[in-house]
Structure formats: C-alpha cells, structure tokens
Amino acid sequence: MSAFLTGGVVLLCLSGAASIGMLLRAYLPDHHVSADSKDAIKLATAVVGTLSALALGLLIASAKTNFNDAETELRTSVARLLLLDRVMAHYGPETQQARGLLRKLVEERLYQAWGNANEATDDTAAEDLGIEPVQDTLRALSPQTDAQRSIQARALQVSGQIAEAHWLLIEARGEGLPWAFLAILVFWLGLIFFTFGLWAPVNVTVICTLLVCALSVASAVFLIVDMSHPYLGFIHVSDAPLRDALERMGRR
Template sequence: MYPLSSALLVLALLVSGALIGVVVRPLSPEEHKAHQTLQLVQLVDGMLVTFAALVLGLMTASAKSTFDNASDDFRALASDLVQFDITARQYGPDADPVRQRTRVYLAAAIASTWRHEPLPPGNDYPRNLAPKDVTENLDDVQLDQMLNSAGIEWRRLVAHDRYHQDLLDDGRDQFARIVQAHWKLIQEVHSSISLPFFMTLAFWLFVIFLSFGLMAPRNPLVLITIMLGAVSIASVAYVIVDLDTLFRGMIVVSSHPLRDALTALAR
C-alpha cells in the first residue's frame, strides 16, 4: 500500500459517509428520528468507535514496532561491518580484496534500498539492482553473491603466525554476524498491515461517519467538526502506512548508519 493513496481513500470514505448521512436525514421518516431509535444508533456507534480506536492503536503500535526493529537491524549490520573491516585492516594487505568486496556489497545495498537519496560514492558497485519494497521480498541474489564472495575470500586466507590466525578466527565470527544480520533483515522486515484488515477498518469508519451525518444537525460548525475528524483519522492512516513501508514516503528508515559504515570502510 502507498501512504498517500491509503490516506486519501480513507478520507474519501469518511467524507462520503458523513455526506450521505446529512443528505438522507431530512428524507427519513419521523419514526427513524425517534429518541429510542437514536439511542440505539448511538449505542452501536459507540461500540464501533471503541473497536476502531483499539484497532487503530494496535496497527500504529505494530507499524512502529516494525519500523523500530528495521532501524535497529540496520544499525547492527553497520556495526558488524565496521568491526569486520577493522579486523581485516589489521590483518594486512592480503585482506584488501575482502575489504573491497565488503565495501561493494554495502554500497550496492544502500543504492538499491534508498533510491530517493543520493547514490554512495564510487563506480565499482552495480546500480541496476531492483529497488527494495517492504511489501515484497527484500532478498536480492546479487547482494547475496557479493556477501558470499567476501566470506569465501576471507576463508581462503592462510595465516603464517599466531597473530594472524587469531585475526582470521575473529574475522570468521564477525563475518558470521554480518551474514546473520543480513538474513535477519530479509526475514523480519515485512509489512505488518493486512490489506483486507485495513479495508475492514475503513468500512467501520465509514459506518461511524455515516451515523454522525444521520444524527448531526445541519449547521456549519457540525460540518466543519466532522471534516476535521475525517482529516485527522486519514492522517493517522497515512502515518500507519508510511511507517509500515519503511523505504518510501515521508517517514523512512535512516540510511545514516550504513552510510557512516561505508565511510569507515573506505578509509
């Protein structure tokens, strides 16, 4: 789902529901305006408002949790890459090909994930990778191959003394954490919003605003209040979907941890 289109859809449903209620009310028979009838409508309306409020809160918490987990995972990946690069730098010139492959992997990952931002410096990484979208599979075969080739290159290194052997062992452990962080992002960073569930919530909100229009007196203050309520709820829908998409919209996962790591790897 796209944040702006989702918010506009919700806004259109709420406004249309309220307008239908305002238009239908004068045409309703008098028995439909009786006190007991209005009380029943208010009871059902209160039940729907409670359910909608709970669901909106749960969806906001779920989307925020997905966003925060993705941010933490990217920071963990950046930290692991920097630690591995420090170990490879201490190993000496023999590890320079490994450092280069790791840097190429990181630059390509940044370029394919944050398409709306400037490309990382350098021309030694592929720029034709498919853009990442949280609603789809985040895995990319080329990125997997780049990371695997760096690991293979590291395992091919042969230590000639105890110092370099310790660095090789440390590097293997650090690279294993990099691979784990890489696949953790692929497995865990997915959309937490179900489209049928979102549309069901939108229908509940439509019914609520329809009842508002049926019960509300026809004066400018009431109409303005209903419009402001519709805009407010539509903005909540925008924030929920925007948080859930991760890499597009106004609220995106920051690329700064990986870009800072790339700067450290390029030294």
Template sequence: MNPFVIAPLVALAVLGGALAGTVLRDRLPGRHLDEDTKWMVRIGIGFLSTLAALLMSLIISSKMQSFDAVSREIEVAAAQIMQLDANLRELGPAGEPARARLRALVSAEIARLWEHRALPESGGRGCHELEKMLRTLSPTGTAEQAALARALQLTGNLAQAGGVVSSQSSSTTTIPLLTVLLLWLVIICFGINLFAAVSRTIMAVNLLVALSIAAAIFLILEMDQPYHGVIGVSDAPLRAVLQQLAP
C-alpha cells in the first residue's frame, strides 16, 4: 500500500464524515437533536474514541518495535560481516576468493533491500554458496583452522539473519484492520459535527483532525515497509562495511 495515496484518501474520508454530519444536522427534525439524543451520541462517540485510540496506539507501538528490530538486525549483520572478513583475512591468500564472494553478497543485499533489484548473489542462496566455498578450504595451521571454524559459524549466523530481514521486508498491515479503524474515525467525526454549528473554527478543527489522522496512518504505513519510502531503515552500516571489504 502506497502511503502517499492512502493518507490523502484517509483525510478525505474523515472530512467526508464531518461534512455528512453537518449536512444531516440541518435536515434532521428538532426532536432528533434534543438533549437525550445528544447524550446518547456523546456516549457512543466516547466509546468509539476510546477504541480507536487504543487500536491506533497498539498499531503504532507494534510497527515501531518491528522497525527498531529491523534496524538492530542490520547493525548486528554489519558487525558479523566485519568479524567474518577478519577471519577470512587470517586464512591468507586461500581466503581471498571467499572475501570476494562476501563483497558480492553484501553488495547484492544492498541492491535487493534498498534498490529493489534481485541479484543471484542475494538472500540465503548467497550465504549458502559462501559456506560451500569455505568448506572446500583445508588450512593446516591451528590458527587458520580456528579462523575457518569461526568463519563458518558467522556465515550460518548471517544466513539466519538474512532470513529474518527478508521476512520483515514485506508489509504486514492488513487492509481490514485499517478499514475498521478508518470507519470508527469517520463515525466519530460524523457524530461530533452532528451537533456542532458551522463556523470557520469548526471547519479549521475538522481540517486539522483529518490531517492529523492522515499523518498517523502515513507513519504506520511507512514503518510497515522498512526498506521503502521516506521513513526507512538506513543502509549506512552495510555500505560502511562494503567499503571496509575492499581488497
């Protein structure tokens, strides 16, 4: 879902609910706008407002936690890549082909996640090929053997981290959930304007409320796609590592 498309539609829907309340207010008979009706509407609007606020806070909290988790995974992966490169350097000339493969793997992951280009070296397949290459090495010294063992362990960790990152790269926000939330918000604005006299102040408040709700939905959708849009996970850790991997 494109946040730049959904957010304006949300604002228009909220303003439409407010406008519907204003229009209906002028057409309803007086008995439908008495104090008992106002009291019942206030109770209903208060209940829906509580539900909407609770649901929106839960969604935003969940998306922020997911966004932070992806950022941490990228930072951890960058640190592990640096450690893997250090171990490959200890293997001497025998480890240079594996280092070249590692550079290609990191470059492919950056292209896949941030540039949205699928390359053969990207994903778990690239880590599997690197692991196969490492298993063909037969170092003789104790230090080299220990470095190879650590390199194999780090390669497995990177493959696992790559799977986690890939699983979190797609949108998880469901359309029915946002639809229900938007319906509640439209009903709230409708009920509030049903008993509010038309004025510039009321119109300004309706506009600010609509823009605020649209901004909240925009943030939710942006954080739900951590490698897309304006708000995204930084690729700086992996790009910095890629420079360090230069021969």
C-alpha cells in the first residue's frame, strides 16, 4: 500500500470515528453525558492520547533517521564506486572491461531505484548479482608487477565493501512500518477522535476543526510510511550523487 493511500485511509478512519461520535451522542441517555461521565472518559482518553503522541513522535524520528542513514549510505557507496574506478584505472588498460561493467552497474542502479520499474529490460529483470561480475573480472587479471598485485588486492577489497553494502540494501528493501503496529495506532487515534465527536457540539466550526486535525494526523502517518522507504515514494533520496559519479567514471 502506498504512503498516499495509507494516509487517505487513516484520514477516512479518523473522520468516520468523529462522525460516529457526533451521531451517537443524540441517542445516549442523559446520565451517559453527565459531567462525571465526561470527566471519567476524558481521563481514560488522556492515557490513550499520551500513548498515541509518543508513538507518533518516535515513529517520525525513526523514519527521519532511516532516511538520513539511507542518504549517508548512498554517498558512501558512491565514493567507493569512484575509488574502485580510479584504482582500476591505475592498474592499466587490462581493467577496461571491468570498468565498463562497473559503469553499467551504476546505470542499472539508477534505472532500478529511480526509473520506471514497469519498463525494466531483460538485464535488469535478471538475477541481481551486484558487483560480482566486476569482482570475477578482477580476479581473472594476471598482475605482472608488485604494483599491479597491490592494486588488484586494493580493488578487490573496495569491491567487497560495495558488495556487502549492496546485499544489505537488498535484505532491507522489504522493511518498513509494521502494519500491525500501524493498525493499533490508528485504533488509538480513532478512539480519541470518537470521543472528540462525542462531546463536541455539531456546527461548521467544530466539524472543520476536526477535519483539519484528522488531516494533520493522517499527514504524519503519510510521512512515516513514505520516509520508511527512502528510495520510493514522494520523499526519496536524491539520485544526484550517482549521476555525478556516472559522469566521473571512465576518465583516465
């Protein structure tokens, strides 16, 4: 489910809960809406409201941290890609094939993460081996001097770091906000808005205020879900570092 759709569902749930509270109020006996009843319900709702506020705050902070970490990891990977390209350039013309594979890898990363997934080519739809073809080409080299042997070892070391980061990204690709936790959070928020509607007078000002509040909370949930997937959605990590690396790669 996309972040926009999730936010819309949350908005409908909260608006519906407030509307149910307003409609139910007209059918409640008088002793159910007495001052003592209101005080007891407000105290109980305050506990749920505190839990909801803490959960929303922690989720927003966690989503922002994940987004910042993704940006940092991307820049680190780009730096390693450029370093690997320069190391192979110093080895000699024998690494021309490996450098070409590395450039193709960066192009595929750009296409897969920021391109149109529905237009994927046969190459991108195939098994994702990451930088392993580049490593195979590097291992097949036959260094003739101590300098070339040192450069080969350095290139394999850097490519190993890139491969590790790649597989970590693959493993974390399906992670996001747990839907069970989101459902419980929406239940808490719906309960709060139900009590808002239960005690609020029915007029245009109150209805508009409740709608704006529901929209604000739904926007917070949208931010949490959207930023939990830093390479997808409305708010995503910029592809500028990879494009800049692509322009620099292949130079002598």
